[in-house]
Amino acid sequence: MIQATGYAAKHSFSRLRPLSFERDDPKAGEVEIEILYCGVCHSDIHQVKNEWGNTVYPCMPGHEIVGRVRRAGASVSRHQVGDMVGVGCMIDSCRHCEPCEAGEQNYCEGPNSWLATYNGPMMPAKMSPTGENSYGRDNTYGGYSDVIVVPEDFVLAIPDGLRPEVAAPILCAGVTTYSPLRHWGVKQGDKVGIIGFGGLGDMAAKLARAMGAEVTIFTRSEEKLSEAARLGATAVLEGDQAAFTALKGSFDFILSTVPEKHDLNPFVTLLKRDKTIAVVGALEPLAPVNNQQRAMHRTSIAGSIIGSIAETQEVLDFCAEHGIGPDIELIAIQDINDAYKKVLSGDVRFRYVIDMASLKLEEAA
Amino acid sequence: MIQATGYAAKHSFSRLRPLSFERDDPKAGEVEIEILYCGVCHSDIHQVKNEWGNTVYPCMPGHEIVGRVRRAGASVSRHQVGDMVGVGCMIDSCRHCEPCEAGEQNYCEGPNSWLATYNGPMMPAKMSPTGENSYGRDNTYGGYSDVIVVPEDFVLAIPDGLRPEVAAPILCAGVTTYSPLRHWGVKQGDKVGIIGFGGLGDMAAKLARAMGAEVTIFTRSEEKLSEAARLGATAVLEGDQAAFTALKGSFDFILSTVPEKHDLNPFVTLLKRDKTIAVVGALEPLAPVNNQQRAMHRTSIAGSIIGSIAETQEVLDFCAEHGIGPDIELIAIQDINDAYKKVLSGDVRFRYVIDMASLKLEEAA
Structure with a gap:
């Protein structure tokens, strides 16, 4: 013992x-x-x-x-x-x-x-x-x-290039966002949306950027807008109707990192045809989704939970290679x-x- | 004029x-x-x-x-x-x-x-x-x-093998169900669930059967159970807890044909990992979906609307070839x-x- x-x-x-x-x-x-x-x-x-x-x-x-x-x-x-x-x-x-x-x-x-x-x-x-x-x-x-x-x-x-205290959050926040970004095939030049800009959103934005994507972060906090810019991401305030209208039908993938019930309807309209919003933050009932918007462009809402052991090693190595971390x-x-x-x-x-x-x-x- | x-x-x-x-x-x-x-x-x-x-x-x-x-x-x-x-x-x-x-x-x-x-x-x-x-x-x-x-x-x-009055509903009910069955790759031996057994559900069940799938129809109407059997489909009453438990994690694809707000949560648990429920009937807000169930098996809920002109011709020809129709x-x-x-x-x-x-x-x- x-x-x-x-x-x-x-x-x-x-x-x-x-x-x-x-x-x-x-x-x-x-x-x-x-x-x-x-x-x-x-x-x-x-x-x-x-x-x-x-x-x-x-x-x-x-x-x-x-x-x-x-x-x-x-x-x-x-x-x-x-x-x-x-x-x-x-x-x-x-x-x-x-x-x-x-x-x-x-x-x-x-x-x-x-x-x-x-x-x-x-x-x-x-x-x-x-x-x-x-x-x-x-x-x-x-x-x-x-x-x-x-x-x-x-x-x-833990790869040599990662400080151990920085590696720690990669083991959950990192792999939870890395796995869906990989599973839904995010690649160079894709336009990726990240809903929520806490611990998961921060990792998601950095990983998607390192994969070559153009990243837009959706946040409810005005204070976080400048932080998003620092990551090389565009930031949009939830509720900014003009910005949402301008972004309609333009995203290849959207990742929701919000850790509680939230409304995905404004984001469904932002997806290109046949694309997906993956929800990794909230493990509870979400707000009702209007299927009309989803049907008009054959879009999907999916769930994803953490990642595999192999993906966890991958994201640690990926972060070390690209010099990123939480x-x-x-x-x-x-x-x-x-x-x-x-x-x-x-x-x-x-x-x-x-x-x-x-x-x-x-x-x- | x-x-x-x-x-x-x-x-x-x-x-x-x-x-x-x-x-x-x-x-x-x-x-x-x-x-x-x-x-x-x-x-x-x-x-x-x-x-x-x-x-x-x-x-x-x-x-x-x-x-x-x-x-x-x-x-x-x-x-x-x-x-x-x-x-x-x-x-x-x-x-x-x-x-x-x-x-x-x-x-x-x-x-x-x-x-x-x-x-x-x-x-x-x-x-x-x-x-x-x-x-x-x-x-x-x-x-x-x-x-x-x-x-x-x-x-x-309209192919020669189809009576014109039978061909009519294929132009909407037929293609609306055929398109998602094809898009999500339903094939020989797949287990397919159909939610709702009205005009769309009837066509969906017949088309999926003709594609070689094993079909289960979910209905709220006891009177329709024998009709489902006549199509060579298994029928399950919504709310039959024992049946739902037995079917957990077993479906390759589920098509919801219910034309109004309904609750998909009991069906999310029936999907295999990485599989999809496509909703074609309801063009309105659905009941809230618990993302926990969806995340645990990386499943998706998608929308789909009618089908293309090419798919409409395909489903007419497919019905004529397989001798099926509404x-x-x-x-x-x-x-x-x-x-x-x-x-x-x-x-x-x-x-x-x-x-x-x-x-x-x-x-x-």
Whole structure:
């Protein structure tokens, strides 16, 4: 057993507080990682507050984890002790379904779907068609902690060109936007729209630019307009009727990163014929969509969730190669509750990353 | 000038009544068609009642027209006097935009979009970015009449193997379902779901069966279950939780033919990964869709409207080749207002087709 410590919520109405717990020693094929940094994702807040109705408590979030391999179980070959590595949203999948065989673990169709880095299987026993939990774990504790043990093939290599604290948000915000940009074939010269300009929107804009696309960011915040320009993107305020009219029928792909219910109708009219809006931010019911606009140009609205392990490695390497990454602000774990408030206010365009040294200082104190 | 007569509504609250009017003589490239049959489409009722807010009165519906060429303008080469021909939802398009160049006139992006067989351009002057009407016609009178004049390349050849009255609904209900089945690549062995079992659902099921698909029809009407079996389709009652659970994640394509607001959430869970629900019936806001279900399997909801001229000819030939067609009931035009009531009751699975001989009897009287 490994003695571990982290920050967790005991109830949906609780603040995150220190929690001591145990992790299993690494088994064959697993690595033990000393966590150095963990990004703060909007979904951490949804989960802590039980806004999807599936939270298991205590809830210890964190799925943008970067650290060093401290110990390797038997037969580990992909990573060595001392390597800088990352862990994203998944730590396992069924490994046998068609999507898993195709390397798309994020669409695992096993009885419990994939095993999330925190909060356990995506399909817990009560939601599973078999009524069972094939992972044998009801709850998993995420990266707001000092150590984690993960099967080596769900562990990513952090390229030398990326600072580890910058790499952390790429493991969720990065791959969540990279995967749909690739899946819907964004290429040089395409016109891409990004709805929402928080942590996901920032990564989406940078990735699409690096793919050679012409990027337009749609935001509700006037303060963010100049930030968009700094990224080489055009910025449009939601509600700017004249701008929307001028952009009608001009986009090859639109990615919605808004993390809550929103109205896609103004954006449907911006798509070229046969093109798609992919929604990655909101995992809840959206505003009603008028099918008339969609039908007139045979457009689609799709969902997409994170990305595969292979895509996660790809986006890390892509960011290192193109010299891009999220804008981050390091915080101490003791400031996590305040950080949540700021994220919820919607004004944060950068990504908070917890410097886990702060947790070690606490342990030492 | 051609003296014509038909049935039209003068206001949104009016019954359809006889109307005498004039049509222009066929110009170069146009043919004059003596109308023998015209199908009754659910959208005729939407339009007459101004439920899309764009109706021009008097409104003379009808876009499932079959008749004989009576006269040909100069330089007409595709059709000859005496030919049995059809006219569907469009009688012209801009002919210059990218979709028109690609032969997809139904997605015309010209300043007024396509010219509908009745009710004029899809984008009237007040909706057009140019503020003009390039067709020079504000209102067009449809097939609830004795004669129509149409550019020859928007006129379809009715194959010998199809009875003309059966061919009529293929011109809208047929192509509206054929086009998305083809576009989303339905093939031998695919599992296809059809939501709604009225005129469109009936055609969709027959076409998908003829393409080699395994077809499941979803209906709210217990009375229609045996009808579905007669088509070689499985039938499932909407709300049958056990059936929906058993069908989870099993469909390659789902086509929704429901002509009004409805809830797609129960159907999103039935799709395989990366597959699509295409909505062709409802041209209005649908119930809110939960993006969580859509994201978990990267599924899409798309719209599709009618089909191209080439696809309309294809579906006519396909029906003749496979010996399929709509189940129809012939009515006299004097019974049109009663027929509308029956269609609105939702109990009509067959398609009403107006026998235009009834109009001639009226004229003679």
